[in-house]
Amino acid sequence: MSRPLYERVAEALAQQIEQGVYAPGDRLPGLRRLRQHFGVSMATIVAACELLEQREILEARPRSGFYVRERTSAAAAAPSEQVSEVDAPSLVLGQERVLDLVRAHHEPGVVSLGAAAAPAAFLPAAAMDRSFARVRRRQRERVHAYDFPPGCAELRAQIARRMAYAGCSLSPDDIVLTAGCQEAITLSLRAVAEPGDVVAIESPTFYGILQAIEAQGMQALEVATDPQTGMIPEALERALSRWSIRACVLMPTFGNPLGHVTPEARKQELVALLNAHDVPLIEDDVYGELAFDGSRPWAAKAFDGQGEVLYCSSFSKVLGAGLRVGWVAPGRYRDRLVYLKYATSQAASTLSALAVADYLEQGGYDRFLRRARREYERHVRWVAALVRRHFPEGTRVTRPRGGFVVWVELPAGCDSLELQRRALVEGISVAPGPVFSPSGRYGRCLRLNCAQADPTATQWALQRLGALAAGEDRGDVRG
Numbered sequence: 001m002s003r004p005l006y007e008r009v010a011e012a013l014a015q016q017i018e019q020g021v022y023a024p025g026d027r028l029p030g031l032r033r034l035r036q037h038f039g040v041s042m043a044t045i046v047a048a049c050e051l052l053e054q055r056e057i058l059e060a061r062p063r064s065g066f067y068v069r070e071r072t073s074a075a076a077a078a079p080s081e082q083v084s085e086v087d088a089p090s091l092v093l094g095q096e097r098v099l100d101l102v103r104a105h106h107e108p109g110v111v112s113l114g115a116a117a118a119p120a121a122f123l124p125a126a127a128m129d130r131s132f133a134r135v136r137r138r139q140r141e142r143v144h145a146y147d148f149p150p151g152c153a154e155l156r157a158q159i160a161r162r163m164a165y166a167g168c169s170l171s172p173d174d175i176v177l178t179a180g181c182q183e184a185i186t187l188s189l190r191a192v193a194e195p196g197d198v199v200a201i202e203s204p205t206f207y208g209i210l211q212a213i214e215a216q217g218m219q220a221l222e223v224a225t226d227p228q229t230g231m232i233p234e235a236l237e238r239a240l241s242r243w244s245i246r247a248c249v250l251m252p253t254f255g256n257p258l259g260h261v262t263p264e265a266r267k268q269e270l271v272a273l274l275n276a277h278d279v280p281l282i283e284d285d286v287y288g289e290l291a292f293d294g295s296r297p298w299a300a301k302a303f304d305g306q307g308e309v310l311y312c313s314s315f316s317k318v319l320g321a322g323l324r325v326g327w328v329a330p331g332r333y334r335d336r337l338v339y340l341k342y343a344t345s346q347a348a349s350t351l352s353a354l355a356v357a358d359y360l361e362q363g364g365y366d367r368f369l370r371r372a373r374r375e376y377e378r379h380v381r382w383v384a385a386l387v388r389r390h391f392p393e394g395t396r397v398t399r400p401r402g403g404f405v406v407w408v409e410l411p412a413g414c415d416s417l418e419l420q421r422r423a424l425v426e427g428i429s430v431a432p433g434p435v436f437s438p439s440g441r442y443g444r445c446l447r448l449n450c451a452q453a454d455p456t457a458t459q460w461a462l463q464r465l466g467a468l469a470a471g472e473d474r475g476d477v478r479g
């Protein structure tokens with residue numbers, strides 16, 4: 001006799017948990033959605049969840065739903081490698097090698113798990129096209145003219161409104177438009193520091209931040225960073241007392257590559273610490289709106305009473321990187337920023353700024369954002385599950401709660417630069433750990449971009465990467 005339906009549904013759910021579709025601590029979708037998903041009655045889905053509760057795979061929380069118990073997937077712990085103590089500051093060198101990733105991203109036939117860019121399938125391309133057409137029609141003269149800094153007033157007004165969700169009360173005059181978040185970071189660095197100055201950074205950190213530091217001839221100082229909660233205040237305090245630090249750059253919300261979120265109390269603590277030492281904070285919040293659970297963590301900027309936080313972001317991760325629309329809320333450095341933006345590139349793109357302002361005015365952004373968050377969550381879980389399935393024993397992968405990258409730590413002896421080289425020969429691009437550190441740490445880590453439009457190619461690529469990392473085939477990515 002076949003087993004009862006609720007047992008088979010329970011088994012299927014347990015398998016999804018095993019494969020990482022739902023991670024420990026996650027809330028399962030509501031019973032109604034689960035019921036629809038499995039095509040069964042409410043009584044069956046309730047019985048299946050209760051069975052998993054008895055088996056200590058799920059935990060029921062009153063008025064909240066079913067959660068995956070923490071101990072069910074011990075095999076997939078978060079990466080452990082971190083900077084144990086503060087090193088000496090050093091110049092950043094050799095970041096040109098990141099261009100390999102960028103080139104591979106557009107190479108036909110390459111599965112691009114390297115660059116953190118979302119393909120068009122994840123973007124509201126059709127709605128943006130309509131906005132472009134509308135502003136071209138309605139503002140024909142204006143789209144052909146300079147949009148001098150601080151830039152398009154309509155867009156700054158829209159951004160100021162959205163910044164309230166991040167806990168920041170700003171006026172449009174507090175915002176300067178830039179060509180993406182990368183330019184916002186570069187201009188912020190130039191506003192507060194000079195060549196040779198020391199900049200404290202998280203470790204690992206986004207390579208774009210290292211490139212901005214390198215381009216200005218500044219020095220980077222890696223500060224111990226918790227893979228879950230970001231820069232450790234005690235480590236920053238030790239660094240501040242030991243070195244003459246001129247600025248600090250943090251990604252406290254869904255940092256790239258770790259996906260960490262610095263709790264709000266800790267953000268406040270870090271801002272206060274930096275304030276006490278008169279060190280400006282450059283905050284990169286480019287993933288801030290991409291929380292899977294729909295919450296919008298407050299930015300460190302929300303705790304800035306002194307105008308010492310230069311908040312940088314862009315629409316690259318939600319509306320499209322090709323728009324090149326970003327901004328900085330530079331606090332008391334606003335006039336300097338306006339001048340630096342003008343001196344660097346005269347103006348931002350008028351057409352893009354007007355089109356984004358139009359898109360936001362149409363009112364579809366939040367609806368789209370809800371969909372985008374769900375899509376990114378699905379893809380992050382899926383890629384993490386494939387890593388767990390195909391990579392060698394001892395591999396660890398992060399479980400970010402927002403954004404769309406995961407950080408993978410391979411077992412001891414693996415070399416991610418060698419893996420990158422071998423994978424590229426097979427048409428797979430990855431971002432190796434050392435490009436996220438000025439001192440070349442993280443030699444056995446990788447960052448993977450989970451925003452992939454082609455499931456078959458992605459599955460194949462992760463399977464191949466796992467085989468290469470395990471030393472199968474040619475057998476020598478392990479030392």
Ligand SMILES: Cc1ncc(COP(=O)(O)O)c(C=O)c1O
Nearest residue numbers: 116180181182206256286314316
């Ligand atoms: C953390 C982080 N900051 C900044 C950027 C650059 O963003 P933009 O394309 O808006 O310049 C990126 C892009 O990958 C990023 O991941």
